[in-house]
Amino acid sequence: MNSFSVVPWIILGSSCFFAIFFQNQRPAKPKAFRGKTATQIVCSSRAYPAAPNIQKERSSQGTIRKLTSNHLTLYTDLPSTPAIDDLPQFFDLAVPEWTEYFQLPPTRLDQFHLTAYLMKDSQRFAEQKMFPKTLPDFIAGYQLGDEIWLYEQPTDYYRRHLLLHEGTHGVVKYCFGGAGPPWYSEGIAEYLATHTLTQTVSASGKVKRKISLGQMPDSNEKFLHWGRFKMLNDSKENKGVRSLDQIFAFDSKTHYRENDAYAWSWASVYFFENHPLTQKSFRKLAAKGKDRSAKFSQQFRKKHAKEWHLIQADWKVFIDHLDFGYQFAPMVITHREPTTIVTTEGRAVIAADRFWQSTGLRLEGGKRYRLQASGRYQIDTLPDIWWCEPGGVTLDYYRQRPLGQLMGILRPLSDTKILSDRSTKERRKHTDEEARTTLPPSTLFVIGTSVDITPQYDSILYCGINEKPNQWHDNHGELQILVSLIE
Numbered sequence: 325m326n327s328f329s330v331v332p333w334i335i336l337g338s339s340c341f342f343a344i345f346f347q348n349q350r351p352a353k354p355k356a357f358r359g360k361t362a363t364q365i366v367c368s369s370r371a372y373p374a375a376p377n378i379q380k381e382r383s384s385q386g387t388i389r390k391l392t393s394n395h396l397t398l399y400t401d402l403p404s405t406p407a408i409d410d411l412p413q414f415f416d417l418a419v420p421e422w423t424e425y426f427q428l429p430p431t432r433l434d435q436f437h438l439t440a441y442l443m444k445d446s447q448r449f450a451e452q453k454m455f456p457k458t459l460p461d462f463i464a465g466y467q468l469g470d471e472i473w474l475y476e477q478p479t480d481y482y483r484r485h486l487l488l489h490e491g492t493h494g495v496v497k498y499c500f501g502g503a504g505p506p507w508y509s510e511g512i513a514e515y516l517a518t519h520t521l522t523q524t525v526s527a528s529g530k531v532k533r534k535i536s537l538g539q540m541p542d543s544n545e546k547f548l549h550w551g552r553f554k555m556l557n558d559s560k561e562n563k564g565v566r567s568l569d570q571i572f573a574f575d576s577k578t579h580y581r582e583n584d585a586y587a588w589s590w591a592s593v594y595f596f597e598n599h600p601l602t603q604k605s606f607r608k609l610a611a612k613g614k615d616r617s618a619k620f621s622q623q624f625r626k627k628h629a630k631e632w633h634l635i636q637a638d639w640k641v642f643i644d645h646l647d648f649g650y651q652f653a654p655m656v657i658t659h660r661e662p663t664t665i666v667t668t669e670g671r672a673v674i675a676a677d678r679f680w681q682s683t684g685l686r687l688e689g690g691k692r693y694r695l696q697a698s699g700r701y702q703i704d705t706l707p708d709i710w711w712c713e714p715g716g717v718t719l720d721y722y723r724q725r726p727l728g729q730l731m732g733i734l735r736p737l738s739d740t741k742i743l744s745d746r747s748t749k750e751r752r753k754h755t756d757e758e759a760r761t762t763l764p765p766s767t768l769f770v771i772g773t774s775v776d777i778t779p780q781y782d783s784i785l786y787c788g789i790n791e792k793p794n795q796w797h798d799n800h801g802e803l804q805i806l807v808s809l810i811e
């Protein structure tokens with residue numbers, strides 16, 4: 325494979341969008357690379373406003389229409405439809421959302437204005453000198469300074485998504501002078517482009533519309549052609565789960581070569597944006613956008629060095645269960661300190677409205693314990709309340725297990741000092757490594773009403789009920805667990 329064979333994926337990179345319908349049919353090799361380096365072709369790589377001045381060369385002739393709003397001038401060769409003609413107004417609705425997300429002064433984006441070319445046939449735009457020959461070949465979208473080029477997309481949702489993605493690149497450049505390293509640049513554009521559009525009509529008949537950026541898709545129907553979950557699932561199956569550090573290490577060519585890099589970048593940004601340990605510091609990263617180096621990510625990681633292994637554990641849970649309607653807060657692991665060594669028996673209470681929770685109970689490696697659970701809790705409300713006990717209900721299943729069934733995981737301790745009579749250098753090495761790498765869900769086991777276990781390592785017991793990641797909101801109640809040392 326020569327170096328130019330990556331160009332189609334570079335174009336996807338600049339467009340970012342995507343392999344969903346190109347995965348089975350790679351685009352033809354572009355006719356020329358036009359002497360640009362891969363780095364230069366990144367859609368967000370040019371400093372604002374370095375775009376060539378082609379405004380004067382435009383012609384009013386031909387089939388290209390011009391639509392305008394406060395923040396967008398849109399040229400398109402697509403026929404007039406409500407969804408197309410509404411795009412400039414839709415774009416304007418995003419401006420206060422960007423202002424709020426990036427915590428900008430209220431008037432910071434008053435003068436922000438992009439020119440967009442929404443194209444069915446790029447040749448028409450080339451004839452009108454709206455498609456400079458200096459642009460690289462691309463499949464979906466490309467941003468350069470204060471101009472963006474977009475190819476027509478198969479759905480109304482995805483056309484808006486593409487506009488918001490490139491628009492986010494534009495905003496970040498306009499406000500911060502850069503968009504950070506590739507994972508952040510593409511991840512934040514993907515995150516903010518994933519949107520909902522709602523419309524309400526008042527009693528007087530006045531229509532009010534609102535877009536909300538940074539949404540977790542709750543159904544395929546509302547996010548047609550988005551496809552990131554499938555992309556992630558395929559990637560996990562073929563290449564395994566990407567760690568956060570691997571995502572940080574995406575270079576300027578990764579997104580060109582591998583479409584799934586966009587999905588991983590989106591997932592990491594959604595994760596940091598919603599995780600209680602990282603949300604605050606993550607929001608401040610945009611202001612450091614001029615720094616495209618590894619330092620950008622290293623500093624962020626360093627800030628969270630103490631809890632990084634916990635963040636990594638949550639990342640594994642997030643990626644393992646990510647699906648439409650994923651409810652982030654109840655899926656974050658609850659840790660509990662201090663913990664108690666189970667010498668004869670220990671007790672803990674587990675809430676039914678969130679996933680993994682530390683029992684605070686420490687079990688010794690090599691010893692045998694009996695875990696017994698009891699309690700009655702609610703796991704659904706339709707058509708009536710579903711009462712459940714630790715064995716679960718067989719009316720519904722998640723991952724081949726009864727809904728509501730109590731499960732456990734053992735988190736090996738990184739510090740075995742308190743169990744010094746059993747500690748050895750080798751064992752410490754093992755548990756240190758285990759604590760950081762073998763976190764949930766790899767050690768999952770079913771507790772139900774009773775189970776006997778023999779932990780391999782000194783560990784903390786975590787428990788949680790089996791529930792769909794989008795169904796925690798109607799859960800209520802708690803259950804009790806008793807842990808007894810058998811031998």
Ligand SMILES: [Zn+2]
Pocket residue numbers: 337338339340367368489493509510513
């Ligand atoms: Zn992009």
